[in-house]
Structures are given as C-alpha cells and as structure tokens.
Amino acid sequence: MITELSRNGFCVLKSHLAAPLIDACREAFWPMLTGYIESHCDQPNRGPNRHFLPMPFDPPCFAPEFFFDGGVLDIIRGAMDERVVADQWGCDVALPGSQNQEAHVDYQRPLFEETPDLSLPPYMLVVSFALRRITNADGPIEIAPGTHRMPREQAVRAVASREIELQPVPLEIGDVLIRHPWALHRGTPNTTGTPRPLVSIRYVRRWYSDNSRETNSIPLYIWNSLTPERQAPMRFPVGD
Ligand SMILES: O=C(O)CCC(=O)C(=O)O
Numbered sequence: 108m109i110t111e112l113s114r115n116g117f118c119v120l121k122s123h124l125a126a127p128l129i130d131a132c133r134e135a136f137w138p139m140l141t142g143y144i145e146s147h148c149d150q151p152n153r154g155p156n157r158h159f160l161p162m163p164f165d166p167p168c169f170a171p172e173f174f175f176d177g178g179v180l181d182i183i184r185g186a187m188d189e190r191v192v193a194d195q196w197g198c199d200v201a202l203p204g205s206q207n208q209e210a211h212v213d214y215q216r217p218l219f220e221e222t223p224d225l226s227l228p229p230y231m232l233v234v235s236f237a238l239r240r241i242t243n244a245d246g247p248i249e250i251a252p253g254t255h256r257m258p259r260e261q262a263v264r265a266v267a268s269r270e271i272e273l274q275p276v277p278l279e280i281g282d283v284l285i286r287h288p289w290a291l292h293r294g295t296p297n298t299t300g301t302p303r304p305l306v307s308i309r310y311v312r313r314w315y316s317d318n319s320r321e322t323n324s325i326p327l328y329i330w331n332s333l334t335p336e337r338q339a340p341m342r343f344p345v346g347d
Contacts, residue, residue, distance in 0.1 A: 108285075109185045112232075116255035116290030119276065120283040123178060124236055129280050131167035133238040133304070139163065140200065140304060156202040157294060162306055164196070164325040164343070174308060175337060179234055182285055183310045186229055192342040195309035195320050198238075201246035201297040208295075210251060210266050210273065212259070213288030215319055224258040231311040234285050237278040238304040246297035248284070248305065249273035255290035266291050278305075316342075 111118040143160050153159050162168055174193055183191055213233065217223040241247045251271045254262035265271040273293065276284055286292070288309075297303045309320075324346030330338065 108182050112182065112186055112285055112287070113229075115250075115252040117250050117252070117276070117284060117286035118182075119278070120178060120182075120285070122279065122281045123283045124176065124281045125172065126280050128167070128170045128172055129236065129238060132170065132173075132306075134167075135165075136162070136168045136198070136238065136304070139168075140198070140302060144200070144202065144302065151202075153199065153294070154206065154208050156205040156297075157208070158200045158202070159320065160198055160200070161321045161323045162196045162198050163323055164329050166329070169196070169329065171333070171337065173236075173306075174341070176283075179283060179285065183232055183234065186232060187310070187312050190313045190340075191310045192313055192340045193308050193310050194316065194342045195307065195322055196343070197320055197322070198304050198306045199248075199294065200305075201294050201303040203297055203300055203302075205246055205294065205297050208293040210249075210263070210291040210293045212291060213319075215317060218315075226256065229287055230315050231288055231309060232285055233288050233307050233309050234283060235278075235305050235307040236283050237280060238306060239301070240280055241278045241303055241305065243275055243277055244298050245277075245301075245303040246295045247275045247277045249275045249293050249295055250286060251291040253290075255287040262291050310340075 108118045147158060151157050219225055251266045251273050322343055324344040326346050330345045
C-alpha cells in the first residue's frame with residue numbers, strides 16, 4: 108500500500124473501518140450537518156453548493172478507532188515517520204447542485220517558497236472515509252495519479268490535456284482513502300438528492316504546521332479519556 112501511495116499519490120483500504128462506528132457517526136452528525144447547511148446555504152466555502160465544516164470531537168462523531176487504526180497508522184507512519192500528529196478533523200460536503208471543482212492541491216504554500224517544485228518526501232497525508240456510500244452519482248473525489256511527484260505546472264497541463272485522467276474514487280462504508288494532498292484532485296457533482304459527506308483526518312510530520320483548515324477543540328473529558336500515548340499525536344486545542 109505504501110508503494111501504491113507513493114507511486115499514485117493515493118491508495119484505498121477496502122472495508123477497513125467498522126461499519127457500525129461509521130453509521131453511529133453519521134446518525135449523530137446528520138442533524139448537525141443539516142442545521143449547518145440550512146444556516147450556511149448562502150455561504151458555500153468550497154465552491155457552489157460545497158461546504159467544509161470541522162467535525163465534532165464528541166462521540167460517536169469522534170471515535171478513537173478513526174484516529175488510531177493500526178493498519179492506517181502503519182501506512183501513515185511508514186510513509187512519514189513514527190512521530191506524526193493529527194491536526195485536522197473535518198468534513199467536505201458536496202450538495203445536490205455542486206459542480207466540478209478546478210483540479211487543485213491542498214496546501215497553500217510550498218515548504219521552500221524559493222524552490223516550489225522541489226521533490227520532497229511526504230510531510231502530510233490525508234485519511235478520508237465516507238459517512239454514507241459514495242457512488243459515481245454522489246460526487247466522489249477524483250484524483251490524478253502521479254501528479255504529486257510532478258512539477259505543478261506540468262501536472263496541471265497533463266490533467267488539462269487529459270494526458271493524465273482524473274480517477275473517481277467511489278467509496279463503500281468502511282473504505283479508507285489515503286492521499287497526498289499535493290496530488291491534483293477535485294470534487295465532482297453530486298447528482299443525488301442527499302448531501303455527500305466525506306470526512307478527513309490530516310496527519311503531518313511533527314515539525315509541520317499551517318492551520319489551513321478550521322478545527323474544533325477536543326472536550327476535556329474526551330482528552331482525559333485518552334492515554335498519554337494517544338494524546339501525544341493529537342494536535343488539537345483542548346476545550347472545557
Ligand atoms: O469534496 C471533495 O470531494 C473534495 C473537496 C476538495 O478537494 C476541496 O474542497 O478542497
């Protein structure tokens with residue numbers, strides 16, 4: 108899997124997370140999601156009919172299994188190092204009426220601005236899973252394989268000319284997508300009548316930080332329920 112991730116910029120672990128945990132997360136999150144959509148319908152923050160919102164850390168929206176899955180962490184740590192931290196927990200929602208996004212990367216600045224195309228080992232990876240099944244009709248994320256290893260302009264040209272095809276990544280409940288945020292990707296139109304929530308955890312090397320996405324705090328009672336070994340890789344504010 109690490110080889111595939113490093114070659115293509117993404118890999119999918121099929122049927123990996125326990126479906127009941129995801130079902131419980133979706134059931135608890137759905138009223139919050141619909142409330143958010145109602146109050147923000149005029150302020151989409153990821154393009155028309157698309158929203159990003161931070162995920163709550165209250166169970167069952169939060170489950171330690173989402174963050175500390177052994178198989179996922181082996182890949183994340185194997186591709187980066189043992190000291191990675193999680194610093195984002197959020198949800199991308201494509202609503203009915205959403206369009207194709209421009210293919211883009213998920214970092215704001217190159218690490219070394221004077222050498223933007225410097226080829227570097229990964230220092231952030233995004234782990235995503237679907238809160239409900241995502242078929243091609245639901246607006247799956249599409250990723251252009253191999254573009255994380257190319258100079259940006261060349262990658263953009265290769266995708267625009269379709270020399271490299273964007274690949275849709277439909278997800279069943281329990282499937283886990285792991286991707287390099289600098290592989291070109293885009294959200295696609297949700298043609299169903301139901302919101303499409305894709306939740307993500309970002310893991311970064313311990314020395315990296317950019318605060319690029321809003322995050323919620325971890326309630327103190329949840330923080331206190333984690334062992335020191337589990338607290339160490341959670342880089343989130345701790346609330347009351
Ligand atoms: O929702 C998706 O499928 C992808 C969203 C995305 O890449 C973004 O909004 O930056």
